Every structure is written in C-alpha cells, then in structure tokens.
Amino acid sequence: xxxxxxxxxxxxxxxxxxxxxxxxxxxxxxxxxxxxxxxxxxxxxxxxxxxxxxxxxxxxxxxxxxxxxxxxxxxxxxxxxx
Numbered sequence: 001x002x003x004x005x006x007x008x009x010x011x012x013x014x015x016x017x018x019x020x021x022x023x024x025x026x027x028x029x030x031x032x033x034x035x036x037x038x039x040x041x042x043x044x045x046x047x048x049x050x051x052x053x054x055x056x057x058x059x060x061x062x063x064x065x066x067x068x069x070x071x072x073x074x075x076x077x078x079x080x081x082x
Contacts, residue, residue, distance in 0.1 A: 006075040015081070018072045025065035032058055 006014065032055040039051035 006071055009075075011076075011079065011081060014072060014076055014079075018069065018076065021065055021069045021072060025062060025069060028058075028062050028065065032062065 004013075006017075009017065035051065036055040039049055039054070042049040043052055
C-alpha cells in the first residue's frame, strides 16, 4: 500500500489521521498497562509468567504511534491548524 506523506495529505485527511492515531495509541497504551499489571499480579501470586514480557515486546508499536502523532501535529501546526 502506498502511504501518502503527511505533506501530501489534505487538511481533512490529517485531522482524521490524528484522531485515529490518537485513539489507537491511547488504547494500546492502556491495554499494555493492563497486561503488564496482570502479568505482575500473576507472577507475584503464583509463579513467574511470560505475560510480563508481552507488553515490553509490543511497546515499540506504541512508540511508533506517538512519533507519528507528533509528526501529524507538526504538519498541522505548519498549516496553521491546531
């Protein structure tokens, strides 16, 4: 799939991308924190669980989402849209 650069997107597309990226990043962060809490709880109450490693393995996806959100916000700021 050919992904448009943020400079090539229209204002409406950028605003929509910002909404989608924000929702995805926040939901993924919350889910990873819940999963980390569950893994720690299971490790403390029973024995060590591999669930503790999953949030750390999936955290780069969250980092990428927040970096893309920052780029979108910068492009919106250069266009004078907040």
